[in-house]
Amino acid sequence: MSNQKEINRRRTFAIISHPDAGKTTLTEKLLLFGGAIQVAGAVKSNKIKKTATSDWMEIERQRGISVATSVMGFEYNDVKINILDTPGHQDFQEDTFRTLTAADSVVVVIDVAKGVEPQTEKLVKVCRMRNIPIIVFINKLDRPGKDAFDLLDEVEQKLHLTVTPLSWPINMGPSFKGVYNIFSHSLNLFSPGKQIIEEGIAINNLEDKKVDDYLKEDADQLREDVELIENVYPKFEIDSYLGGKLSPVFFGSALNNFGVKELLDNFIQIAPSPIGRESDIRKVLPEEKSFTGFVFKIHANMDPKHRDRIAFVRIVSGVFKRNTYYQHVRLNRKLKFSSPTSFMAQKKSIVDEMYPGDIVGLHDTGNFKIGDTITDGETLNYKGIPSFSPELFKYIENASPMKAKQLAKGIDQLMDEGVAQLFTGKHTGRKIIGTVGALQFEVIQYRLEHEYGAKCRFEHITLYKTVWYKSSDQDQLKDFRARKATQIALDKDGREVFLADSQFSLQMAQQKYNNIEFFFTSEF
Ligand code: G4P
Numbered sequence: 001m002s003n004q005k006e007i008n009r010r011r012t013f014a015i016i017s018h019p020d021a022g023k024t025t026l027t028e029k030l031l032l033f034g035g036a037i038q039v040a041g042a043v044k045s046n047k048i049k050k051t052a053t054s055d056w057m058e059i060e061r062q063r064g065i066s067v068a069t070s071v072m073g074f075e076y077n078d079v080k081i082n083i084l085d086t087p088g089h090q091d092f093q094e095d096t097f098r099t100l101t102a103a104d105s106v107v108v109v110i111d112v113a114k115g116v117e118p119q120t121e122k123l124v125k126v127c128r129m130r131n132i133p134i135i136v137f138i139n140k141l142d143r144p145g146k147d148a149f150d151l152l153d154e155v156e157q158k159l160h161l162t163v164t165p166l167s168w169p170i171n172m173g174p175s176f177k178g179v180y181n182i183f184s185h186s187l188n189l190f191s192p193g194k195q196i197i198e199e200g201i202a203i204n205n206l207e208d209k210k211v212d213d214y215l216k217e218d219a220d221q222l223r224e225d226v227e228l229i230e231n232v233y234p235k236f237e238i239d240s241y242l243g244g245k246l247s248p249v250f251f252g253s254a255l256n257n258f259g260v261k262e263l264l265d266n267f268i269q270i271a272p273s274p275i276g277r278e279s280d281i282r283k284v285l286p287e288e289k290s291f292t293g294f295v296f297k298i299h300a301n302m303d304p305k306h307r308d309r310i311a312f313v314r315i316v317s318g319v320f321k322r323n324t325y326y327q328h329v330r331l332n333r334k335l336k337f338s339s340p341t342s343f344m345a346q347k348k349s350i351v352d353e354m355y356p357g358d359i360v361g362l363h364d365t366g367n368f369k370i371g372d373t374i375t376d377g378e379t380l381n382y383k384g385i386p387s388f389s390p391e392l393f394k395y396i397e398n399a400s401p402m403k404a405k406q407l408a409k410g411i412d413q414l415m416d417e418g419v420a421q422l423f424t425g426k427h428t429g430r431k432i433i434g435t436v437g438a439l440q441f442e443v444i445q446y447r448l449e450h451e452y453g454a455k456c457r458f459e460h461i462t463l464y465k466t467v468w469y470k471s472s473d474q475d476q477l478k479d480f481r482a483r484k485a486t487q488i489a490l491d492k493d494g495r496e497v498f499l500a501d502s503q504f505s506l507q508m509a510q511q512k513y514n515n516i517e518f519f520f521t522s523e524f
Contacts, residue, residue: 091437112145131244144173274357390434410452
């Protein structure tokens with residue numbers, strides 16, 4: 001089969017949601033349709049529940065699960081689907097941002113009763129920045145929820161998306177009767193708990209007598225709703241969707257397996273096949289012959305005695321082949337992989353060849369960092385994995401003087417994995433760990449001790465944000481560097497950041513140094 005055929009039949013996407021909206025349940029139902037799993041309950045949730053903050057067994061267990069569920073590939077109607085898993089816990093949000101760089105589209109799951117929740121807002125914002133095509137799935141229609149029109153308004157306002165419903169619910173909660181498929185003009189009637197899916201009832205138009213026969217007193221309401229939809233919402237156009245300008249909305253109940261097949265059938269028709277990626281020198285297209293890919297996730301292995309890790313590489317172009325030398329661009333070194341891993345459902349297996357859109361797992365003994373590029377030989381680096389200024393900061397100190405080396409190595413490797421960000425005071429040399437959530441500090445302390453035999457202590461620092469900066473005004477830069485010397489640190493790539501201890505001090509700096517630009521992300 002030619003590469004083009006393999007590229008065309010791939011769909012690589014991520015499901016994102018606020019915790020508990022039904023991401024895991026939906027993933028599982030999609031895998032059931034693909035025949036990748038046989039029973040419900042096989043996909044374990046990769047979420048660290050809030051209550052488990054200090055439950056280390058739970059975190060270790062979750063780490064194991066998240067290797068297995070990082071990528072779930074399956075075949076459906078001759079389409080190879082790769083679902084990228086994203087952690088539910090908000091403390092691991094940065095992981096999700098990075099995973100989104102490997103996805104070509106996303107499905108956003110929203111709980112019909114809760115509507116748009118904060119984490120969904122943040123994640124969709126990142127998708128919008130990259131114009132990723134978004135499909136919205138409104139879940140839990142078997143429960144009472146918000147009015148469907150109100151919910152669409154909320155999605156438009158809070159997520160800043162232009163939406164158009166492709167299916168429409170007939171009631172919800174205890175009186176939920178099913179959905180009308182606007183796209184295919186068919187009725188799908190709901191029976192709770194039914195796992196077998198019947199084909200929708202085809203109707204010619206909504207005036208069809210079958211609509212009254214099946215829906216009885218709700219038939220006229222549906223007719224009114226659909227008339228309103230046709231007047232208010234734009235017609236679905238695939239190009240607008242692919243450009244990230246229009247998001248189709250589906251309604252259903254993942255738990256009851258309702259609306260999931262429509263979602264999947266539409267998804268494989270409209271969702272993009274692998275798209276190219278921008279590099280520092282040019283845009284690379286999937287159909288190019290030469291292999292290129294980038295590391296978007298690194299997972300430490302479960303066995304603490306062997307510090308091997310799996311680097312997850314998104315293939316951007318060409319064909320990845322086993323036992324072939326590839327160029328590790330940052331290290332300027334050739335590397336060969338004898339056991340590249342593919343992820344089908346929950347199974348890992350060694351593969352000989354993989355195509356654009358696929359995710360290959362590479363065993364790594366410490367060569368990779370998140371964001372690294374590998375190629376056939378060309379020197380290029382993929383962009384698009386920015387670091388955002390963390391929210392919480394602490395000094396990290398060695399609590400066991402004999403183990404300084406182990407501590408340094410442990411910190412380095414954990415930072416390569418993207419567990420947190422490290423900033424080193426330019427003049428003080430003190431190390432500052434920055435995280436999105438409090439949980440990471442505990443994870444770092446625990447893993448340093450159990451995997452590297454090192455002990456650390458965290459100390460308080462008053463810090464509002466780490467701010468990247470640049471300027472062409474050398475005089476201002478010189479003055480800024482001199483006056484703020486104790487507040488300048490280096491990030492993992494050796495770039496300078498300003499340690500702003502409060503919003504006020506940042507504003508003062510911005511006013512005084514008006515020719516210096518300040519940034520909350522490392523990509524500018
Ligand atoms: P998440 O990955 O987005 O965090 O959500 P998850 O799928 O774990 O679902 C969260 C809860 O919502 C689960 O219940 C799940 O069974 C339930 N759920 C998912 N889809 C639907 C739906 O369509 N209708 C209804 N009524 N519930 C749904 P739980 O009690 O928290 O967990 P569990 O004990 O059922 O696993």
